[in-house]
Amino acid sequence: MSKKLIELNDISKSFGDLLVLDHFNLYINENEFVTLLGPSGCGKTTLLRLIGGFESPDEGSIIFDGNIINDLEPHERMINTCFQKYALFPHLNVFDNIAFGLKIKKLPKDEIVSRVTQTLKLVKLEGFEERSVSTLSGGQQQRVAIARAIVNRPKVLLLDEPLGALDLKLRQEMQYELKEMQRQLGITFIYVTHDQEEALTMSDTIVIMNEGKILQIGKPEDIYNEPGNQFVANFIGESNILDGIMKEDFLVEINGKPFQCVDQGFSANEQVEVVIRPEDFEFCDPDATHLVGVVDSLLFKGVHYEINVIVEGREYTIHTTKYRAIGDTVGLSVEPQNIHIMRKSKS
Amino acid sequence: MKKRLWKTRAWKALGIVLMSITFLFLYTPIIVILTLSVNSSKRAYSFEQFTLQWYVDVFRDPSITGPIVNTISIAILSTIISTIVGTLFAIGIHSLQKKSRIRMMILNNVPVVNPDIVTGISLMIIFSLLSFTLGFTTVLFAHIFFSIPYVILNVMPRLKRLDPNMYEAALDLGCSRYEAMLKVILPNISTGIIAGGLMAFTMSIDDFVITYFTSGNEYMNVSTWLYAVLGRGQSFTPAAYAYNAMIFAITIAIILFINLKKEKKGKLA
Numbered sequence: 259m260s261k262k263l264i265e266l267n268d269i270s271k272s273f274g275d276l277l278v279l280d281h282f283n284l285y286i287n288e289n290e291f292v293t294l295l296g297p298s299g300c301g302k303t304t305l306l307r308l309i310g311g312f313e314s315p316d317e318g319s320i321i322f323d324g325n326i327i328n329d330l331e332p333h334e335r336m337i338n339t340c341f342q343k344y345a346l347f348p349h350l351n352v353f354d355n356i357a358f359g360l361k362i363k364k365l366p367k368d369e370i371v372s373r374v375t376q377t378l379k380l381v382k383l384e385g386f387e388e389r390s391v392s393t394l395s396g397g398q399q400q401r402v403a404i405a406r407a408i409v410n411r412p413k414v415l416l417l418d419e420p421l422g423a424l425d426l427k428l429r430q431e432m433q434y435e436l437k438e439m440q441r442q443l444g445i446t447f448i449y450v451t452h453d454q455e456e457a458l459t460m461s462d463t464i465v466i467m468n469e470g471k472i473l474q475i476g477k478p479e480d481i482y483n484e485p486g487n488q489f490v491a492n493f494i495g496e497s498n499i500l501d502g503i504m505k506e507d508f509l510v511e512i513n514g515k516p517f518q519c520v521d522q523g524f525s526a527n528e529q530v531e532v533v534i535r536p537e538d539f540e541f542c543d544p545d546a547t548h549l550v551g552v553v554d555s556l557l558f559k560g561v562h563y564e565i566n567v568i569v570e571g572r573e574y575t576i577h578t579t580k581y582r583a584i585g586d587t588v589g590l591s592v593e594p595q596n597i598h599i600m601r602k603s604k605s
Numbered sequence: 606m607k608k609r610l611w612k613t614r615a616w617k618a619l620g621i622v623l624m625s626i627t628f629l630f631l632y633t634p635i636i637v638i639l640t641l642s643v644n645s646s647k648r649a650y651s652f653e654q655f656t657l658q659w660y661v662d663v664f665r666d667p668s669i670t671g672p673i674v675n676t677i678s679i680a681i682l683s684t685i686i687s688t689i690v691g692t693l694f695a696i697g698i699h700s701l702q703k704k705s706r707i708r709m710m711i712l713n714n715v716p717v718v719n720p721d722i723v724t725g726i727s728l729m730i731i732f733s734l735l736s737f738t739l740g741f742t743t744v745l746f747a748h749i750f751f752s753i754p755y756v757i758l759n760v761m762p763r764l765k766r767l768d769p770n771m772y773e774a775a776l777d778l779g780c781s782r783y784e785a786m787l788k789v790i791l792p793n794i795s796t797g798i799i800a801g802g803l804m805a806f807t808m809s810i811d812d813f814v815i816t817y818f819t820s821g822n823e824y825m826n827v828s829t830w831l832y833a834v835l836g837r838g839q840s841f842t843p844a845a846y847a848y849n850a851m852i853f854a855i856t857i858a859i860i861l862f863i864n865l866k867k868e869k870k871g872k873l874a
Contacts (some may be wrong), residue, residue: 312773339777345770349792359778362788410778554677 260287263413263446264309269318271304278304280470282318286448286463290415291440294459295448296467297493302450303342305467306416310339323413333362338407339416342425344399346391352378352402353387359410377409380439397428404439414446421456433459443483454494458482466490475586487600491533492504498574502532510599513570515548517592521599529599536564536577544589549574553586636855642846648712661842663851668801672830675741679816680809681828683748688802690749691756696790698757698766712763717754724751725818732819739821748809749817756801757810763797796866803859814855 262285268281272591278301286292307313308320313331319326327335338359347355352360353374362368364400368485378384381401386394391402400420407415417436421429437460442446451457457464458478464471466481466489485491488499507522512532522532544550551569553559567588574590582588642660646653663669698709716724728750732743766773771793775785791798813828820829823831827848 310773312776314740330657330782332773333779333781337777339774341768341770341774343768343770345774346766347774347789347793358775362779362784406774594818 262286265321269315271315278470289444290461293464294465295457295462300467301470302467306450310416311335336412336523337414338410338412339419340403340407342418344403352389355360356409368392376403381405396424410464419447419451427458445486498534502530504528504530518594519597520595529602533598537577539576539590540591542591547591549590553582553584625688626693637801638846638849642850659844659847664845666842666844672825672827676826682804683804683809684802687749687752687805688756691753692760695757695760713754713757721814725815728817740822752805755804759801760797763794
């Protein structure tokens with residue numbers, strides 16, 4: 259259905275002795291909202307800079323719309339970037355900042371005015387034309403930076419942790435607006451962040467990276483529910499990761515006790531890792547379950563309590579709206595479809 | 606209680622006295638020069654009548670117009686050249702890796718702290734080794750050399766304060782490298798360039814030591830000319846006082862200009 263817009267084939271990039279991207283392969287479809295998610299230093303910003311044209315790969319090819327663009331200058335690519343600290347031009351006012359790219363392209367004056375006005379409307383900054391960018395708040399500067407990029411009508415917009423400097427409330431608001439903008443404009447967004455919640459909220463596709471490699475690609479739901487390995491499980495939300503043994507299809511042994519699950523295709527008695535999300539535990543009658551423990555600590559988190567329960571010497575983290583006092587003996591149950599089995603990480 | 610009050614008063618009075626003496630020492634010479642520049646007598650020790658004759662002579666008396674023209678032409682030329690070269694250097698140094706950048710800045714700072722006499726003599730030796738005839742060209746070169754580090758020192762902090770992605774943002778929006786430099790980087794470091802240029806100009810206009818060693822026998826700026834006249838036991842025309850008073854006025858104007866601009870900027874931010 260959708261067409262591949264950008265293809266990265268076997269890209270490697272080092273800075274000095276440091277290998278930042280290691281034979282990296284990825285394709286991005288038209289009109290997709292792709293998030294590159296990973297801890298700092300995982301190579302996600304470098305990847306963005308390669309696509310934007312600010313770095314060139316040591317090996318491999320970057321293909322845009324069917325053509326290799328490795329050696330194209332940034333201004334020769336139909337790609338615009340929204341930088342981490344906005345990089346607005348302090349010597350120009352809001353209008354001239356946004357009009358900058360159009361003026362460089364020497365568009366007729368009335369078209370510049372109409373496009374800038376239209377874009378200002380889109381980012382909800384009407385009436386700010388004459389303001390100096392240094393008098394704007396963080397959120398407003400962010401909007402100017404986005405407007406300055408999208409006014410050029412790029413096919414791809416690269417965003418490098420654009421919401422990192424904003425406070426929580428504003429960030430959530432901007433997440434919603436960015437997603438809305440992407441739908442309206444029909445532009446491919448490539449979004450870099452280390453904030454997993456942001457990634458889950460906005461993306462069509464999440465690419466989880468670590469140490470220059472892709473660990474998992476998928477829809478937010480799939481990545482959250484079926485993490486491919488321990489790193490992904492830990493990085494995307496909190497998890498309880500347990501050792502287990504796959505006795506047969508649909509049956510896993512944890513702590514020597516059998517549990518029903520929905521996974522199959524493992525060899526008999528294979529050592530596996532079991533992921534259970536904290537919100538998937540339910541309290542139940544201690545007699546009706548294999549998991550019986552004592553409440554060790556309790557934190558109030560607003561929507562839920564975060565309760566740590568010690569079961570046979572191991573700590574389980576549970577998110578629940580139900581209150582249990584410290585020292586209470588509790589039983590824990592999990593639905594079979596909430597038990598996720600992963601093959602053991604090689605490391 | 607009373608005693609302590611008396612003590613604080615004494616300290617305060619002492620402070621005021623010390624401050625007055627300090628300012629007296631700083632400003633008396635300037636007041637003397639200003640007075641002499643409007644004194645119709647050629648002798649410094651007697652004030653005869655108020656006159657503006659010497660201010661006219663600054664532009665007419667050939668004994669002083671020569672050195673003044675030399676001083677100002679050297680100052681203007683060396684300022685223009687060192688500002689351009691220094692700005693380019695600063696941009697280049699700024700884009701280096703951190704380690705090399707620090708090394709380059711150390712290399713840049715050595716000539717700044719180097720005593721003028723060392724710079725002057727070494728430049729003189731180099732010029733004669735290269736068999737230059739000492740004169741206009743060598744003085745110009747010398748002034749460009751000692752001005753460049755000051756321009757770099759003024760431009761560098763402005764560059765550091767720029768958003769690290771600003772240049773790339775310009776490229777991203779369609780600028781060629783040259784356009785990005787001209788349309789985005791230069792306008793945002795212009796205050797540093799202007800400050801550097803003004804500093805180069807004032808350094809050049811009042812330089813004595815380096816000019817003295819690199820100018821040879823014929824070529825003189827105002828300070829080496831005054832020195833030569835005094836050395837021959839002669840007295841110079843009071844137009845020199847008028848010249849100094851004018852330089853003083855220009856300096857004050859520059860300082861006011863910079864400070865007012867800063868104040869305006871501060872209010873905006």
